[in-house]
Amino acid sequence: MIEVSGLTKRFGTYTAVSDLSLRVEPGRIYGFLGPNGAGKTTTVKMLTGLLRPSAGTARICGFDVASDTLEAKRRLGLVPDEPFVYPKLTGAEFLRLTGDLYEVPYEVQRRRVPELLEMFELTGFGGELLETYSHGMRQKVVLASVILHEPKALILDEPLVGLDPKSARMAKEIFRTMAARGAAIFMCTHVLEIAERICDRIGIILGGRLVAEGTLAELRSRSGPAAQGRSLEEIFLELTGGQEYAALLKNL
Amino acid sequence: MRPFLRTFSLLSARKARSALNGVRSMSGWEWVRNLAFGAMGLWMMEGLRWGFFRLLSYLDALPLLGPLLIWKLVAMAMLTTFSMVIVSSLVISLTSFFYAEDLRWLVRAPVPLRALFADKAVETVFFSSWMIVLVILPMILALAQVKHLGPGFLAAFFALLLPALALSCAGGMAFTLVLMAAFPSSRTRDAVWILSSLAAASVYVFVRAAEPERLVRPDAMQLVSEYLRYLQAPTAPRAPSWWLTEGLAAWVGGAREVFWLRAAWLYGAAGAAAAVLLALAGRLYARGYSGAQEGGRARRPIDIPPTPEARLRRLLGRWAPSAAATALFWKERTCFVRDVKHWSQLVLIAALIMVYLFSIDRLPLDTAELKSLVCFLNIGVAGFVLSSLGLRFTFPAVSLEGRSYWVARAAPLSVSQLMGQKLAFCLPPTLAVGTALVAASNHLLGADRFVSVLTLGTIWLAAFTLSAMGVGFGALFPRFKVENIHQVESSAGGFVYMACALGFIGLTLAAEAWPVKMHFDARLGRANAWDWRAAGLSALMLLVVNAAAAGLPWVLGRRALEAYEGD
Numbered sequence: 107m108i109e110v111s112g113l114t115k116r117f118g119t120y121t122a123v124s125d126l127s128l129r130v131e132p133g134r135i136y137g138f139l140g141p142n143g144a145g146k147t148t149t150v151k152m153l154t155g156l157l158r159p160s161a162g163t164a165r166i167c168g169f170d171v172a173s174d175t176l177e178a179k180r181r182l183g184l185v186p187d188e189p190f191v192y193p194k195l196t197g198a199e200f201l202r203l204t205g206d207l208y209e210v211p212y213e214v215q216r217r218r219v220p221e222l223l224e225m226f227e228l229t230g231f232g233g234e235l236l237e238t239y240s241h242g243m244r245q246k247v248v249l250a251s252v253i254l255h256e257p258k259a260l261i262l263d264e265p266l267v268g269l270d271p272k273s274a275r276m277a278k279e280i281f282r283t284m285a286a287r288g289a290a291i292f293m294c295t296h297v298l299e300i301a302e303r304i305c306d307r308i309g310i311i312l313g314g315r316l317v318a319e320g321t322l323a324e325l326r327s328r329s330g331p332a333a334q335g336r337s338l339e340e341i342f343l344e345l346t347g348g349q350e351y352a353a354l355l356k357n358l
Numbered sequence: 359m360r361p362f363l364r365t366f367s368l369l370s371a372r373k374a375r376s377a378l379n380g381v382r383s384m385s386g387w388e389w390v391r392n393l394a395f396g397a398m399g400l401w402m403m404e405g406l407r408w409g410f411f412r413l414l415s416y417l418d419a420l421p422l423l424g425p426l427l428i429w430k431l432v433a434m435a436m437l438t439t440f441s442m443v444i445v446s447s448l449v450i451s452l453t454s455f456f457y458a459e460d461l462r463w464l465v466r467a468p469v470p471l472r473a474l475f476a477d478k479a480v481e482t483v484f485f486s487s488w489m490i491v492l493v494i495l496p497m498i499l500a501l502a503q504v505k506h507l508g509p510g511f512l513a514a515f516f517a518l519l520l521p522a523l524a525l526s527c528a529g530g531m532a533f534t535l536v537l538m539a540a541f542p543s544s545r546t547r548d549a550v551w552i553l554s555s556l557a558a559a560s561v562y563v564f565v566r567a568a569e570p571e572r573l574v575r576p577d578a579m580q581l582v583s584e585y586l587r588y589l590q591a592p593t594a595p596r597a598p599s600w601w602l603t604e605g606l607a608a609w610v611g612g613a614r615e616v617f618w619l620r621a622a623w624l625y626g627a628a629g630a631a632a633a634v635l636l637a638l639a640g641r642l643y644a645r646g647y648s649g650a651q652e653g654g655r656a657r658r659p660i661d662i663p664p665t666p667e668a669r670l671r672r673l674l675g676r677w678a679p680s681a682a683a684t685a686l687f688w689k690e691r692t693c694f695v696r697d698v699k700h701w702s703q704l705v706l707i708a709a710l711i712m713v714y715l716f717s718i719d720r721l722p723l724d725t726a727e728l729k730s731l732v733c734f735l736n737i738g739v740a741g742f743v744l745s746s747l748g749l750r751f752t753f754p755a756v757s758l759e760g761r762s763y764w765v766a767r768a769a770p771l772s773v774s775q776l777m778g779q780k781l782a783f784c785l786p787p788t789l790a791v792g793t794a795l796v797a798a799s800n801h802l803l804g805a806d807r808f809v810s811v812l813t814l815g816t817i818w819l820a821a822f823t824l825s826a827m828g829v830g831f832g833a834l835f836p837r838f839k840v841e842n843i844h845q846v847e848s849s850a851g852g853f854v855y856m857a858c859a860l861g862f863i864g865l866t867l868a869a870e871a872w873p874v875k876m877h878f879d880a881r882l883g884r885a886n887a888w889d890w891r892a893a894g895l896s897a898l899m900l901l902v903v904n905a906a907a908a909g910l911p912w913v914l915g916r917r918a919l920e921a922y923e924g925d
Binding site (some may be wrong): 117118150154156157158176177179180182184186188190191192194195196198199202203204206207208209212216219220226229232233234235245 | 663668681684685686692693760761766
């Protein structure tokens with residue numbers, strides 16, 4: 107389970123995330139949406155212990171990320187927005203490193219690493235240095251590394267960027283399967299169609315504040331009777347002021 | 359020519375604006391911190407200036423030989439300075455021309471490649487030389503003071519320095535450019551890179567083995583006139599460093615026409631080098647850049663057997679470090695070995711050790727007491743070598759996690775474990791180099807048992823302290839987003855580490871000076887030479903100095919890294 111309560115992050119006088127509270131139950135996928143600079147990545151960094159909150163708490167499976175950091179991290183998997191990986195390791199070695207860091211038994215690694223490489227169609231590249239991989243291939247390796255240690259909570263920051271259509275579809279299936287096995291998944295994405303299809307709940311952040319939250323049906327009903335049948339994209343643009351783009355296009 | 363100049367000035371303006379924005383966006387704390395480091399730097403430079411002033415004043419007072427010795431010293435310092443600039447430019451140009459982050463964007467933009475190359479060349483000259491210039495500047499200031507020269511002399515120095523630095527870097531840049539274009543395959547390029555390092559190291563060892571210092575010692579010359587001739591002879595007459603020295607000497611001597619002639623040589627040669635480089639860049643840069651985008655194609659097995667670290671962990675049982683720490687150690691070792699840039703450094707270090715021991719062996723020492731005393735003082739020199747190696751390998755260890763730092767940070771691994779693993783990786787080689795330098799020096803000079811045991815124990819302790827200090831300061835000043843390791847070394851943090859490391863070595867020698875004096879008193883027959891309370895106090899001082907030098911940076915670094923929120 108992922109629980110966030112009053113989470114706030116200030117950089118000097120600038121407040122990137124303000125009083126954020128949400129909850130992701132085991133087996134659920136939470137879509138976290140927002141325009142660029144809204145505070146999504148800052149939230150992800152606080153959830154994963156990469157940033158310390160200025161106020162509030164984030165708990166992973168009951169462990170406070172700030173005080174019970176290691177216990178929280180043992181149960182957590184992260185797919186960051188940029189798949190930076192050690193360039194001088196091979197794909198297979200990176201998976202082994204992740205397996206060791208999360209204390210996955212050697213016998214399990216030996217069986218699972220080739221399986222995961224095959225699943226992501228990386229078998230032919232698994233023995234090559236990561237510096238030769240494309241962005242999408244590195245993203246696949248990071249996804250595979252997360253699956254290897256089977257986290258109870260999964261934080262995904264734009265996990266499908268750079269993936270080819272087949273891999274993107276497979277990744278979506280993987281997320282669904284992991285959720286079905288009991289993982290709580292928190293996913294930041296700009297691809298509203300994906301959020302619409304696979305997320306059980308959706309939160310929309312704007313200027314560091316959560317401006318809307320609920321199931322897609324709840325978001326529609328909150329937007330009034332006229333919103334019935336509208337897509338998530340339309341609701342998102344209405345809530346974040348994105349529909350004013352027509353006025354901006356005059357500068358094109 | 360116009361598009362070139364227009365683009366070059368645009369690219370230069372972007373750098374100036376970025377620097378200005380960096381200064382403007384500094385917080386109050388950053389201002390305080392940077393001003394404190396600046397003050398510390400100025401204090402160190404003042405220390406160097408004072409030292410040079412004492413030396414040059416002494417030499418200047420020597421009748422007949424004084425002025426000759428001063429200019430010989432300046433020439434040798436300039437030659438050393440420019441040799442160091444050449445070596446730095448070799449490594450820095452590789453990153454700036456072929457692996458810099460902004461290149462991906464700039465190469466795609468309609469920027470003439472020559473303008474881009476020129477922009478990166480200016481960057482290379484700056485990063486290769488700024489620190490070395492800061493070290494040589496106190497000597498020039500001291501020279502100006504001793505010779506009662508005004509600001510005109512400093513202006514003349516800087517006017518000659520700029521083309522001389524550019525010329526020194528031009529060699530390194532041209533080598534890198536040709537290498538990258540000629541060997542597009544990364545494995546061949548790596549092999550050539552290592553062979554070049556081997557060649558440079560061999561030349562260094564051979565030059566040292568020729569014992570040039572025999573020429574510096576008047577007693578090695580048959581006649582006084584021979585010695586005078588040596589002092590008057592040019593030091594590397596074809597090198598820009600000699601033109602610079604001659605130009606400065608001419609300015610001081612009032613021979614303005616010689617000064618302008620040397621300035622014309624320097625600017626002419628720098629202009630010619632720039633023209634040749636730009637012409638080469640037009641033909642080779644695109645090919646080299648394209649080749650640089652390819653990574654190493656060495657295929658390794660997917661089915662990986664347990665690593666030696668994992669096997670050792672099983673053997674150690676409950677005494678073993680955590681699986682995560684062992685895994686990170688394995689990662690560190692593997693990545694280090696696969697990075698060819700480290701290999702070339704290791705080759706040069708091996709050469710340095712050989713030359714070091716050769717120099718120790720050739721020291722003209724007459725008595726056994728003097729030899730043992732030199733063995734004690736050798737801790738200072740060996741400590742300096744370990745500090746320099748620490749600046750290159752230990753201090754950047756945390757920053758070398760680079761943008762992949764998120765992997766370790768998101769993993770169930772504490773910052774202490776991460777730092778401990780860095781220490782575990784850096785300590786053995788530091789210990790080995792320290793032991794090799796001190797034990798071999800003691801053996802070559804025939805140090806007595808007391809000095810041998812003391813120096814060996816001291817260097818082991820110093821190796822540990824310097825490694826912990828390096829990792830600690832590296833964590834206190836992490837730079838995960840730099841493009842090359844030299845940016846980490848030459849950062850404010852690197853400067854603070856080096857200053858503290860040298861201070862620590864000085865304090866170590868000071869703490870041990872008393873017992874060493876008592877030992878020599880006893881050896882020379884003085885009764886009741888040993889005062890055991892004084893010896894105990896020295897030992898306590900040594901322990902306190904080591905605990906503070908290792909512990910403080912470690913604790914501060916750990917806290918800083920735990921609170922780290924990005925560069």
